[in-house]
Amino acid sequence: MSEGPGLRERKKLRTRHALIAAALELFVERGYEQTTVSEIAAAADVSTRTFFSYFASKEDVIFHNTREGLERVLRVIEEPRPGDRAIDLLTRAVTSGFSALAFDERLQREIAPVNALVMTVPSLRARGLLLLFESQRELAEALHRACPEEVSLVEASAVVGAVIGGGKLAAFVSMSNGASPEEMLAAGRQATELALSALRAASPPPS
Structure with a gap:
C-alpha cells in the first residue's frame, strides 16, 4: 500500500x-x-x-477549529442509540467536545491567545458571536430532527442555548478574571454540567 x-x-x-x-x-x-x-x-x-x-x-485563522468542533458534536446527535432521549444526546455531544479539547494540547495552547483576541478585537468579537449563534442553531435543529416527538424546535433551541451558552459564558467570565486555560475549560465544563443536571431534573424519563 x-x-x-x-x-x-x-x-x-x-x-x-x-x-x-x-x-x-x-x-x-x-x-x-x-x-x-x-x-x-x-x-x-x-x-x-x-x-x-x-x-x-486572518479571521479564519482565529476560528479555524470552529467547524471541526461543531461537526464532532453534530455527529453524536445525528447518530442516536436505541432509547436515547434528547438530554442523553446533548450530554454525550457536550462530553465529546470537552474530551477532544482535553486530549488536544495544541488547541489548549491556543485557547488563551484566541479568546483574548476575540474579546478585544471588535471584528473578531462580532464574528465569534455570529458563529456561536449559528452553531447553536445547527445543534438545535439536529436535536429536534433526532427527537422530533420529544422536543419541538423551540424547546431544542432553549436547551441548547442553556447548555452551550452557559458553558461559553462561564469560560469567558473565568478568563476575564485571570483564569488559566485549564481553569477556563473547567469552568465551562462545570457550567454545562449544571445546566444539563437542571434539564435532566426537569425532564425525568417516562415511567
Whole structure:
C-alpha cells in the first residue's frame, strides 16, 4: 500500500499548524489589525498564495477549529442509540467536545491567545458571536430532527442555548478574571454540567 496520500496529508497539516502558530504569535506581538497575511506567510516560511490555499482571511485563522468542533458534536446527535432521549444526546455531544479539547494540547495552547483576541478585537468579537449563534442553531435543529416527538424546535433551541451558552459564558467570565486555560475549560465544563443536571431534573424519563 502506498504511503503517498498519508505523507501528503501530514505535510498539509504541518503547514496548516505552522500558519496558525505563526499568526497567533504575530497577533500577540504586533496586534491583530497590524499583522498582514504576507507577514504570517513569511513567518511560516510559505508564500502568501499558500496561506490563501488554507485560509480565506486572518479571521479564519482565529476560528479555524470552529467547524471541526461543531461537526464532532453534530455527529453524536445525528447518530442516536436505541432509547436515547434528547438530554442523553446533548450530554454525550457536550462530553465529546470537552474530551477532544482535553486530549488536544495544541488547541489548549491556543485557547488563551484566541479568546483574548476575540474579546478585544471588535471584528473578531462580532464574528465569534455570529458563529456561536449559528452553531447553536445547527445543534438545535439536529436535536429536534433526532427527537422530533420529544422536543419541538423551540424547546431544542432553549436547551441548547442553556447548555452551550452557559458553558461559553462561564469560560469567558473565568478568563476575564485571570483564569488559566485549564481553569477556563473547567469552568465551562462545570457550567454545562449544571445546566444539563437542571434539564435532566426537569425532564425525568417516562415511567
